[in-house]
Amino acid sequence: MSESAVKFENYLAGILVILVASPGVILNSSSAVMLAHIKTLKGSFAALCITNCCVNLTILLIFIGWAAPSLFLGRNPTGGLLNRIISQVAFALWLGSVNCQTLLASNRFIAIFFPLKYDKIYSKNNVAIYLALFVSITIIAPSIGFQDGCNLFFDAQSFVWLFNPAPCGSTMFFWMGFIYEIVVFVVVIILDSAIFMKLRLINKHHARMSVENQKKLVQDKRFFWQAFLTNVNFMFVLLNFNVSRMFVQTRFGGFVVVTIVWELGHTLDGLILVLSNREIRKRFFSPNQWMNESTSGFAKSKISTVTRSTAHSTHYIAHYRRRTVHQ
Structure with missing residues (x-):
């Protein structure tokens, strides 16, 4: 490939990264602010959604502020300390977004199966503890990557995020980048399936419910579908990162199924949140109001x-x- 063709591909890749991430920045930042201010959306589920939005937002800013400039410059700073730090932060946040799916699914599970205990289990103090544990796990788990040969890095030459090919990096990729995520999503699928079956049973008695319980059922359904679509979205990202990339032979193809799909997942997560919540949707499309x-x-x-x-x-x-x- 000629030098001009390489530069064109670099610039095209950098522009695509910015184009895919920018809507996600707007969607997630706006949703987080609205969730924090809309009184009718206050509660533990909203707090978890705000956390998820902040994780999405930070990852997308890393794509815009680090991956895109690296692509424009065409440099390969894989050995740099800054690249290692930023890449490990991105990986920690990705694991954080995976853990968020577990928190959201378990929240809906408790709300549907144990409605009388929900307020106690998800009190303000308990939610603070859950989020503290979430942050601790998110920070501690990927800290192994700061050891030599274990790190994740963004490779500007191949346009993708890679684990160090050393044995430590391969082990970290297998256990934390694949097995851990598979286990998490299997748990989430089980919870979602149980919730879906329970909602179907409740729906059969819909006509005999009070107006208040009918409204609660509608809200539970909406929250369930929001969490379910988010889980499907992240499973798609996981499959592309771990499976689809093995069948792609070209550099640009690998860039699409790994880098673009990764950031697209966080952008779509913000879109799902906006479209699933009428209060957010109404304000998002009518900012003046x-x-x-x-x-x-x-x-x-x-x-x-x-x-x-x-x-x-x-x-x-x-x-x-x-x-x-x-x-």
Whole structure:
């Protein structure tokens, strides 16, 4: 391949990375902000979704800020410390996104099978503990990659993320990049299957439910399908990263099934969240309405604060006058 053709392919790959990641940055960042501010979406499931959005967002920013420039430059910084650090962070976040699927599926499982215990199991304190464990596992597990020969790195020459070909890297890829993820997704599939069967049984008695329980059932169905589609999305990414790449012979083909599919998974995850939640969807496609609501809420907060301050001042003045009269 001529030098000009190589440069063209490098630039094309870099542009594709940015084009695929940019919508994901917008979708995930917007969803995280909206989930944090919409009162009707407060709760443990929303907290887990916000965590998932933040993981997606950070990974996509790594693609834009590190993978794309490396492709444009055509350099292969595989031996650099910075490349190792950024690549291990990306791998840690990928494992984090995998773990998020387990948290989301287990959350829906508890909500459907143990609705009376749900609030206790997913209280604010317990959710904080779950997220702390999630962060700890996400950070500790890939730390092995900082040892020589164990690291993941982005190879600008082959356009893909690779594990070090040394024995340690191959072992890490097999156990953490394949077996661990397969086990997680098998658990998620079992949970999703159980939830689906339970929802079918509940749906048969839909007509005899109270209006409140019918609304809860609709919400549970929507949350289930959101979690299910997210799991299918990440299973597709996993299969491409571990299986499809073995059947691709060209550099650009490998780039598509590994690099593009990886970042596409995080972009689609944000899209699934937006499309699955009416409150987020309504505000995402009508940003002016959301801004007006936010401004209105801020104004009401200020008015409330001023009202309380005025009431306090009036009370103080009245109290002072009474004391003056008595004196």
